[in-house]
Amino acid sequence: MSDLPPLREVIRTYGLDARKGLGQHFLLDLNLTAKIVRAAGDLSGRDVLEVGPGPGGLTRPLLESDADRVVAVERDARCVAALQDVKAAFPGRLEIVEGDALEADETALVRPGAAVVANLPYNVGTPLLFKWLAQPEHVGSMTLMFQKEVADRIVAAPGSGQYGRLAVMSNWRWQSTKLFELPARAFTPPPKVASAVVHLVPRPEPLAPADGDALSRVVAQAFNQRRKMLRQSLKGLGADASALLDAAGIDPTRRAETLSIKEFCALARAFQALR
Template sequence: MTDSLQGHKARKRFGQNFLHDDNIIQQIVAAFAPEQGQLAVEIGPGLGALTQYLLPALQHLHVVELDRDLAARLPQTLAGLGQLTIHQVDALAFNFSQLANQTPQLRVIGNLPYNISTPLIFHLLSHSQSIQDMVFMLQKEVVDRLGAEPDTADYGRLSVMVQYRCQVDWLLAVPPEAFNPAPKVQSAVVKLTPWQKSPYNCVNESLLQQVVSTAFNQRRKTLRNCLKGLASDADFEAVSINPNLRAEVLSVQQFVQLTNQLDSHVST
């Protein structure tokens, strides 16, 4: 596929940066470890850099590609490698759960467009009951946030909600020169594995999302000020959380405990 860039110009509006470093490509595929018969979907196959290795190993692969020109050329580029099912749609609007007959069985991989990576991850989390695991190339800054620990600069809403749903494993760093065109940022590959048995017992996940989002909305303010109207001093005391702390200090477990405490008001 050395000539695969010919005839296609990367489109900035789609956030296209095409991976071409074969060593990096092989490492990503090895980390994903595709096997024949597995149900898998690749987001943003682009010119097929990953797809050319995934498809023969799986024998059947779903791909989600918004760019109609790229979607049209994939069957020719990948002819004879296996059965390719192309969904020419926006990944943010795609129902990933529809591909899975049982749960969790869907495997997801992709070099995600950096301009939509965070909303796309949240969209995928809403389908996590159908997903076995996800391996993504992302901006390194986003990967750092995904796996960040409490009381660090990278820790925030994304960290809490992803870690609530998934185990996060950092896999490898990817330099800008591995892409064409080269992005202005560093990249990294991460594996997200939805919990089969969650370590967190949250009774109201929509309330958890509200609490976390509100708490980090003004992250320099104290929890008492951020959550005014949602949580009282008595609520904080009930779960042994100091209301004068900031959101970035709380662990995922503490957010869950606070949410469960607040939900008890709704339930009674």
């Protein structure tokens, strides 16, 4: 990697001014990007999927790891061009895919058990997370950079102000851990908020049985009016909210933020049965 030019030189050479519309905030400190790669755990023999590599600040230490190969998905044609030098420095190890990661088919890009490691563009971080959460059979782990507020919502516990749909869906079939935070000044250009790295691994079994679509609908509806009692907030499901809560054995005067993931799964099963 010593033969590669410094990242700031790459940015100047290829005119990589960060674009707000692409949610770009580049992480150029190779000590920090190496820390993220270490946090991803053992990558030996695995494919790695990186989204939004930009000038390659995270791509470089990923290629220095024991991963078999790195597949980098990038929308910005300027960054695709800039990554060609990195590809040449690691023959046969880096595949660059130009396109939108929201539309990419992970099963065609990486092998089962792949690690997703990325400094995600802020504007698509949550949709991408939901996409990968639905693939625990194919994605072996995720080590992802989010805005700190989003990271806190992912790992939030019931009863906390951050607890909501993101926490329930992230921790039903996965186990999430917030690893460390990075200040805004670590990025170029600095965003307005701090960031944090979250690590997620699939659970051997879901916390409780439930249909994924039913659970998603119930949780979204319950938190849509999070300050209201469940007997009121669940009316939008198109089912008898009182019967639904009774079938799940849940007090109708409770609010969404007090329910455990297992209780939401009970509601999802009741909803599925009543439908």
